[in-house]
Amino acid sequence: MAGEAPKHTPLYDEHRELGARLVDFAGYEMPVQYEGIKAEHEAVRNHAGLFDVSHMGEAVFRGPEAEAAVQRLVTRDVSRLDVGQAGYCAVCYENGGTVDDVIVYRREDDFLVVINASNRDKDVEHFKENTEDLEVEVADESDDWALLALQGPEAAELLQGLTDAELSGLKPFRFLEGEVEDVPVLISRTGYTGEDGFEIYLQPDGAPRVWRRLIEAGAAPAGLGARDTLRLEAGLCLYGNELDAETTPLEAGIGFAVHLDKQERFIGQRALLLEDTQGLRKKLVGFEMEGRGIARHGYHVTSGAEIVGEVTSGTKSPTLDRAIGLALVDPGVEDWFEILIRDNPVPARAVPIPFYKRDRG
């Protein structure tokens, strides 16, 4: 995006006022941290944190063949979604490589597909190109929506204090339409942190008001830095790290979002079926560092003298106080390997994903 002026979300002035450190992310000037990544991370794990994720994109599919269009594009069988239900899925190329990972919301009259900010133009083009023969309108409504994520064990209680909508019956991956402080919103029980929480979709002009009320009610503003450490502990993929055009959803470990047996064929289904039968070309593993050092995105994974993979994400886990990471490795790699940190092979051990699982009481 060199040379282009950065875009701002409707909450830009709020971030400035809170003293956030702002960085360029997918063309937006976004808060990476306010108080500090560790403090914000802990606020989400123990209380409630509030993220501005308005940079995320929204594509809406309308028309008599909207369902057929979505079915063709995503790996999940969306005919199994009820109205008011959402599903996490991948969008693939014919060769099985990943265009994006998205959430599909089945609304009364249309489908809302939430896409990654960095993939917005590419996705919308892919959606339109591949559904030209269908009676469907694909609208890029990204600029018409603000998006807040309220996450943490205290999120439900906090949000319930500001809305008449009945949240206690709202199950994970379900959503409802209601109001917060007289602002119309779509509230979805989803998130990207491994905690209970909500994503709140609303009109941009109502966003500052809802943001301020949630903070007054006790939510800690949290930036993209904490969002990344939280999602990594929860073992959630980030497009551009675990997923890309060269990696299939099966390889990235999100097979649960792929319905290979779907009757209506989807783009990439044949390639994924073949890979499922013949075996994965690479696999995603979680690991902990056994030696000193922190693995980072792009570091090589080695076994003896051989390069056997690449780190997709790595950090020092604030919750576990250990260096953790995800890597895409050759399928035959065993449970012990090394991460090459500044030319130094440092031992690491494969561990189950997720690294952190919340206590559901």
Next chain:
Amino acid sequence: MSIPDDLQYTKSHEWVRTEDDTATIGITEHAQVELGDVVFVELPEEGATVATGESFGTVESVKAVSDLYAPVGGEVVEVNSSLEDAPEKINDDPYGEGWIVKLRTSEEADLLSPEEYEKVVEEES
């Protein structure tokens, strides 16, 4: 932004306290704020020799890896090994308990005065 009068500085945001032939080195308040929560420090071996401008270790925050550059050449006589378990000392007390390394040096170092360093920080922000 704290820039103590009794220290010298580098453009790469290290500070140096020179006492006789020993130079104590750390990173500045500005550097630790820019980095954010420090979670890992890689220190050189005691007895190692470093040249002026050479990378002798790294400081890592949650998000970023930052090289440490020797403001002056010399022999590593002591490292602050307490940072291995408590790297956050660099955030809490960058000019005190967060010191990183001590070098024995006979070289004349080309360093910035507090006033000159302040200008570097101002130009960056």
